[in-house]
Amino acid sequence: xxxxxxxxxxxxxxxxxxxxxxxxxxxxxxxxxxxxxxxxxxxxxxxxxxxxxxxxxxxxxxxxxxxxxxxxxxxxxxxxxxxxxxxxxxxxxxxxxxxxxxxxxxxxxxxxxxxxxxxxxxxxxxxxxxxxxxxxxxxxxxxxxxxxxxxxxxxxxxxx
Numbered sequence: 423x424x425x426x427x428x429x430x431x432x433x434x435x436x437x438x439x440x441x442x443x444x445x446x447x448x449x450x451x452x453x454x455x456x457x458x459x460x461x462x463x464x465x466x467x468x469x470x471x472x473x474x475x476x477x478x479x480x481x482x483x484x485x486x487x488x489x490x491x492x493x494x495x496x497x498x499x500x501x502x503x504x505x506x507x508x509x510x511x512x513x514x515x516x517x518x519x520x521x522x523x524x525x526x527x528x529x530x531x532x533x534x535x536x537x538x539x540x541x542x543x544x545x546x547x548x549x550x551x552x553x554x555x556x557x558x559x560x561x562x563x564x565x566x567x568x569x570x571x572x573x574x575x576x577x578x579x580x581x582x
Contacts, residue, residue: 428479428492429472433576436465440569443562452558453550459561460541464509466565466572468492471506473575508543511535534564 443458468491471477477492482502496503537560545553 427472429469432465432469432472433572436462436469436569436572439465440565443565447558447562452553452555453545453548456541456553456558456561457546459558459565460509460538460543462565463535463538463561463568466568467511468506470572470575474580477506509535509538509541532568534567537561537564 439458440462443455443462446452446458447455471492472479475494477494479489479492481487482489482493491505491507493502493505495501537557540557541561
């Protein structure tokens with residue numbers, strides 16, 4: 423994985439956001455911790471998608487700029503079938519992109535993505551009064567699981 427690749431940047435961003443989220447959570451800064459846990463999961467999943475699936479960030483049109491987020495083309499039409507920007511994502515959509523034994527491990531980790539069903543990147547503009555400790559704790563657990571899978575994949579070169 424080259425130091426300039428999107429996979430590289432997403433991998434490092436995932437860890438950075440997770441570490442910041444843990445620090446903020448441990449210091450009862452719930453709204454910002456919650457936000458960073460979401461970004462950590464999002465970045466780790468994007469790194470995994472780019473590394474282990476047909477997702478790409480190639481230009482969507484010939485000669486155009488690189489995509490700002492991973493996407494998958496429909497092989498029949500060549501058009502964008504699914505784009506992965508901000509959470510929440512449908513876990514089954516992501517799991518369908520992997521094959522064989524890798525799919526099992528990723529599917530298991532993605533089972534917790536439901537914790538992010540009510541998470542939104544737009545919450546950064548809110549006052550944070552609606553953020554519940556239980557939600558943040560649950561998202562922290564899911565983030566730890568997904569980042570653990572991501573770290574293992576970086577070390578071994580496979581989802582196992």
